[in-house]
Amino acid sequence: MRGLKDRTVLVTGGANGIGAATARRLAEEGCAVGILDMDVAAGEDVAGEIEARGRRAKFYDVDIADYDAVSRAVESFEASFGAVSFLVNNAGWDRAVNFLDTAPDFWRKVVAINLYGPLNVSHVVLRGMAARGFGRVVNVASDAGRVGSSGEAVYSACKGGIIALTKTLARELVGKGVILNTICPGPTDTAILRSFLEGADGARIAEGLKRAIPMRRLGVPEDYPGLIAFLLSDDAAYITGQTISVSGGLTMHG
Numbered sequence: 001m002r003g004l005k006d007r008t009v010l011v012t013g014g015a016n017g018i019g020a021a022t023a024r025r026l027a028e029e030g031c032a033v034g035i036l037d038m039d040v041a042a043g044e045d046v047a048g049e050i051e052a053r054g055r056r057a058k059f060y061d062v063d064i065a066d067y068d069a070v071s072r073a074v075e076s077f078e079a080s081f082g083a084v085s086f087l088v089n090n091a092g093w094d095r096a097v098n099f100l101d102t103a104p105d106f107w108r109k110v111v112a113i114n115l116y117g118p119l120n121v122s123h124v125v126l127r128g129m130a131a132r133g134f135g136r137v138v139n140v141a142s143d144a145g146r147v148g149s150s151g152e153a154v155y156s157a158c159k160g161g162i163i164a165l166t167k168t169l170a171r172e173l174v175g176k177g178v179i180l181n182t183i184c185p186g187p188t189d190t191a192i193l194r195s196f197l198e199g200a201d202g203a204r205i206a207e208g209l210k211r212a213i214p215m216r217r218l219g220v221p222e223d224y225p226g227l228i229a230f231l232l233s234d235d236a237a238y239i240t241g242q243t244i245s246v247s248g249g250l251t252m253h254g
Contacts, residue, residue, distance in 0.1 A: 003234030005030030008081045010074070012036045012064055012121055013091030015043035017190040018140060018221045022088055023057065024050060025225035026232075032056040034077040034084075036070075036121070037091065038063055056081065064091055064117035067124070074124050083132060086232045087125045089118040089162070090140040092155075096196040099153035107154050114158035118165070126169070130176040136232045137180040139166045140224070143251050146184055146243070151196070159184075163243050170241030179240035181231045186247025188219035214249030 009026050013019035014035035020042070023033045027050040035057065037043040043059040050057035058080060060073040078084060093113045097106070118139060129135025144152050145159025166182040173180070187193060187209045197206055210216055224246055230236050231244075245251050 001029060001229050001233035001235055003237075004229060004232060006032075007085035007232075008032045008034070008077075008083065009086035009088065009232070010034045010036060010077060010084055010121070010125065011088045011090060012117065014088075015039040015046055015059075018185065018188065018224050019088070019090040020046045021221035022090060022225040022228050023047075025229055026086075026088075027053070027055040027057055029229055030055075031086065032081040033058075034073070034081065035059045036062045036064060036073055064121055065112040067120045070120045071124050074121075074128075078128075083128055084125050085135065087121065087129075087135070087137045088140065088228060088232075089121055089137065091117055092140070092142075092159075092192065094152055094155040094192050094195075096151035098151055102154065110154040111158055114155060115161050118162055122165075122169070126173065126178060129178045130173055133177040135173075135176075135178040137166075137169075137178070138228045138231045139163075139180065139182045140228075141166075141182050141184050141243070143184045143186045143245055143247050146245065146253070147251055166243070167241045174240055179237070181236075181239060181241065182243045183224065183227055183231070184243060184245045184247070184251075185224060186213070186219055186245065186250045188221065188223070190221065193218070212250060213247070217248065219246065219248060 009031045011023045014023040015037035047057040047059040062073045141162040142159040144156040166180045170180045
């Protein structure tokens with residue numbers, strides 16, 4: 001895609017799932033990739049795999065809920081690869097629990113990772129983008145933030161917040177040459193979904209989800225990097241503040 005080669009990108013949660021697939025795709029497009037994650041073994045494996053293919057990548061062991069740690073990682077990445085051109089806020093975590101069975105400690109963990117994390121990374125990275133007059137951001141939210149999801153009340157609230165944050169920042173920063181968009185995955189075969197399906201009813205629930213999806217399958221991590229690459233590319237230079245569902249037709253809006 002146009003405008004990706006020789007750019008720099010940070011991908012949070014890039015050690016596994018959608019983030020790892022995205023890191024690989026953007027490296028193939030010619031980007032230098034910084035992977036921010038807490039899964040050291042997997043993150044180093046993804047970065048090593050990219051480098052083995054002759055591309056540039058580096059892993060950073062970062063808790064995105066820690067603002068200072070994010071600042072240090074971004075500073076280190078830019079010292080090695082240059083100013084950040086693109087940001088993919090992908091990292092997330094959840095556990096399926098009905099809201100009335102949860103407690104504030106659980107809420108704080110979900111909010112720290114899924115809301116404060118993207119806020120921290122965005123605040124650090126967007127300042128530089130705005131100062132330089134160029135930047136592109138894709139925030140990976142969830143259809144849970146658009147239509148709700150049983151057992152994911154706090155997570156859904158966070159993802160709804162990311163959708164609203166993206167629209168607001170798109171308005172605030174468009175004059176600075178920075179564009180932001182959101183993608184909303186539907187049910188996807190990632191660690192979060194697998195944790196929901198661990199019980200005795202897991203297989204039945206998975207089959208029910210597949211039947212509800214018009215394409216009759218769950219999403220896989222590789223379903224998303226193409227759209228993310230497009231939204232970062234010059235081909236999407238007139239698109240900002242948008243929320244795009246990628247759900248096999250499970251949810252439709254427009």
